Amino acid sequence: MSNEIGGGTSEDSSLEKLRTLQITPIDVEEDNESQINGDGGGDGDGDGDGDGDIFDDEDEDEDEEQVPVTLGFVEKPKNRWSLLRQLFPSKAGGVPAWLDPINLPSGRSCHCEICGEPLQFLLQVYAPLSEKETTFHRTLFVFMCLSMTCLLQDQHEQWKRQPEKASRSVKVFRSQLACLNPFYSSEPPKHDGTDKPSGIGAALCNWCGTWKGDKVCSSCRRVRYCSEKHQAMHWRSGHKIECRQLNSYPQSSNTSPTNSSVETQKVASNTIWPEYEIINEDECEFDTEMSEDSKYSNSLVSGSRMDESVKSLLDNFEGDSDKKSWASFQERIARAPEQVLRYCRYESAKPLWPMSSGQPSKTDIPKCNYCGGPRGFEFQILPQLLYYFGVKNDVDSLDWATIVVYTCEASCEENNGPYREEFCWVQLASQSVAVP
Numbered sequence: 001m002s003n004e005i006g007g008g009t010s011e012d013s014s015l016e017k018l019r020t021l022q023i024t025p026i027d028v029e030e031d032n033e034s035q036i037n038g039d040g041g042g043d044g045d046g047d048g049d050g051d052g053d054i055f056d057d058e059d060e061d062e063d064e065e066q067v068p069v070t071l072g073f074v075e076k077p078k079n080r081w082s083l084l085r086q087l088f089p090s091k092a093g094g095v096p097a098w099l100d101p102i103n104l105p106s107g108r109s110c111h112c113e114i115c116g117e118p119l120q121f122l123l124q125v126y127a128p129l130s131e132k133e134t135t136f137h138r139t140l141f142v143f144m145c146l147s148m149t150c151l152l153q154d155q156h157e158q159w160k161r162q163p164e165k166a167s168r169s170v171k172v173f174r175s176q177l178a179c180l181n182p183f184y185s186s187e188p189p190k191h192d193g194t195d196k197p198s199g200i201g202a203a204l205c206n207w208c209g210t211w212k213g214d215k216v217c218s219s220c221r222r223v224r225y226c227s228e229k230h231q232a233m234h235w236r237s238g239h240k241i242e243c244r245q246l247n248s249y250p251q252s253s254n255t256s257p258t259n260s261s262v263e264t265q266k267v268a269s270n271t272i273w274p275e276y277e278i279i280n281e282d283e284c285e286f287d288t289e290m291s292e293d294s295k296y297s298n299s300l301v302s303g304s305r306m307d308e309s310v311k312s313l314l315d316n317f318e319g320d321s322d323k324k325s326w327a328s329f330q331e332r333i334a335r336a337p338e339q340v341l342r343y344c345r346y347e348s349a350k351p352l353w354p355m356s357s358g359q360p361s362k363t364d365i366p367k368c369n370y371c372g373g374p375r376g377f378e379f380q381i382l383p384q385l386l387y388y389f390g391v392k393n394d395v396d397s398l399d400w401a402t403i404v405v406y407t408c409e410a411s412c413e414e415n416n417g418p419y420r421e422e423f424c425w426v427q428l429a430s431q432s433v434a435v436p
């Protein structure tokens with residue numbers, strides 16, 4: 001009973017390592033950093049800000065290569081229960097495993113602000129922070145509109161600065177909980193299929209399985225929707241018939257849609273992306289001196305081959321900064337070509353930009369909507385994910401070069417609901433050069 005994972009200690013620890021995208025502290029030369037963000041440490045006679053900035057700029061360039069990056073890869077979930085919310089998963093596709101299962105985002109937050117469609121779940125990253133009690137559990141959720149037309153419009157919107165209101169088609173939410181909370185046991189999950197959440201979650205939309213289902217089909221009163229759009233889609237795709245059948249049976253409490261104690265919810269929509277578990281590996285594991293028996297050794301072979309073609313590209317296109325940037329982006333990615341995510345919450349961390357043009361400056365990243373503090377880079381999503389989602393490569397298909405997520409550096413507390421909207425910056429692939 002107490003022996004949670006079947007395979008002995010080594011498997012335990014490797015599983016443990018894969019389980020979260022939390023970066024465990026690494027004892028590299030972090031002396032600088034502790035001086036900069038002195039809020040944790042002792043002598044708080046802080047006239048700090050100005051000094052910190054200068055310090056920061058000085059060693060930014062030197063440190064760039066040394067900041068450790070955690071890579072995310074997708075895998076089919078090992079078990080039916082692997083991605084349930086009580087296991088605090090990082091996952092892509094399918095439906096979100098909401099951290100706070102009750103107080104979900106609602107209203108304008110769940111919709112594309114360009115076309116008005118409910119947003120589709122892209123991925124979530126479990127990234128707890130050990131420095132605060134309130135971030136014992138912490139998950140970031142990314143949603144986007146399926147329309148490439150909206151994403152093209154979003155390109156203009158993301159440049160808008162306060163007080164102008166940007167209408168976004170990609171959104172990020174941050175949710176966090178203390179160890180003691182109403183939804184989960186304070187004991188770590190056993191990962192053996194027996195873990196249960198402390199209560200049931202809000203009833204969800206029967207079509208998308210993503211957003212709160214606070215509208216009910218007026219005819220059968222058994223199925224719930226987040227929006228009229230999803231009700232209409234369900235109706236057209238078969239509920240029209242199902243609804244009549246449901247109506248001809250007396251309603252019993254067992255079939256009530258609010259009975260969501262079985263949390264593996266059936267989703268009617270056929271446009272939901274396939275579901276994957278996100279597992280993580282340190283990027284340094286993919287350096288050339290990595291061991292033969294490593295799982296990704298095959299990719300490395302093709303990776304180094306790519307290096308050479310990229311180098312010749314660089315020689316040919318030295319002049320064009322975007323082409324050059326694209327080439328070095330590709331070169332870095334080629335170390336582990338299947339990566340879908342790059343995670344790095346260090347202060348000096350910077351995203352890996354595919355293009356040199358169209359990058360935000362510091363002032364283009366809005367301050368936290370809740371505490372007014374600065375936002376910092378936390379992770380970026382790569383277009384490889386679209387391949388795993390089976391998104392076609394047509395002209396009007398959804399496509400991006402990278403989605404960069406910025407979050408409140410203080411990971412501030414809940415004041416305005418348990419899901420706080422963060423900021424993302426999208427670079428599109430269509431702006432990039434076609435690599436021959």
Ligand SMILES: [Zn+2]
Pocket residue numbers: 112113114115116117145146147150169
């Ligand atoms: Zn849209």
Ligand SMILES: [Zn+2]
Pocket residue numbers: 118205206207208209210211225226227230
């Ligand atoms: Zn819905």
Ligand SMILES: [Zn+2]
Pocket residue numbers: 217218219220221222223239242243
């Ligand atoms: Zn109905």
Ligand SMILES: [Zn+2]
Pocket residue numbers: 368369370371372373408409410411412413
């Ligand atoms: Zn904040």
